[in-house]
Amino acid sequence: xxxxxxxxAIGSLLTxxxxxxxxxxDDTFQVRINLQASCTIDGTTDMDFGDATEAEVIAGTVAxxxxxxxxxxxxxxxxxxxxxxxxNFGSGTAGxxxxxxxxxxxxxxxxxxxxxxxxxxxxxxxxxxxxxxxDGTSKTLTIxxxxxxxxxxxxxxxxxxxxxxxxxxTVTVTVDF
Numbered sequence: 001x002x003x004x005x006x007x008x009a010i011g012s013l014l015t016x017x018x019x020x021x022x023x024x025x026d027d028t029f030q031v032r033i034n035l036q037a038s039c040t041i042d043g044t045t046d047m048d049f050g051d052a053t054e055a056e057v058i059a060g061t062v063a064x065x066x067x068x069x070x071x072x073x074x075x076x077x078x079x080x081x082x083x084x085x086x087x088n089f090g091s092g093t094a095g096x097x098x099x100x101x102x103x104x105x106x107x108x109x110x111x112x113x114x115x116x117x118x119x120x121x122x123x124x125x126x127x128x129x130x131x132x133x134x135d136g137t138s139k140t141l142t143i144x145x146x147x148x149x150x151x152x153x154x155x156x157x158x159x160x161x162x163x164x165x166x167x168x169x170t171v172t173v174t175v176d177f
Contacts, residue, residue, distance in 0.1 A: 037077035039177040042070035042138050047145045054160065057107055060149025064115065069141045069173050073134025079177040081141060082129035083111060083121045086169040093150055099167035103157035107167050112144040124176045
């Protein structure tokens, strides 16, 4: 009878669920990001009025020039684009941007949002900036430049008869969003 009891005990052990020795529990967690609006300036092109004579500057017949700024803003993001007065503001004609030579010759110029000089470009907060709403794609903004009639300021060290004198300015574009 002892053998039967032992076999019965072994048989009942075989019918118990096998224990793997480890337990398992599960839980979950969230993955999130708080996506913020963004704007980028994707590129700019330089404005080049080309060659002009002193007589053309005095007469105000220098051809209009253009440059571009490419801006991308998130879909639905309100943004404003402005341009500062440049590095030489007021050095030529008072109250205007100016291009300058290495020897301090000056020619004034103006920047506009459209052809025909109707809406000037100004810095953020000036009232002369451009406001728009982004759609997630790059938008090309054209800047129209003019050289108004003026008598250029020519530094005695600049010899405009021997190949001309290069005048430049640097304008900073700002996107506020």
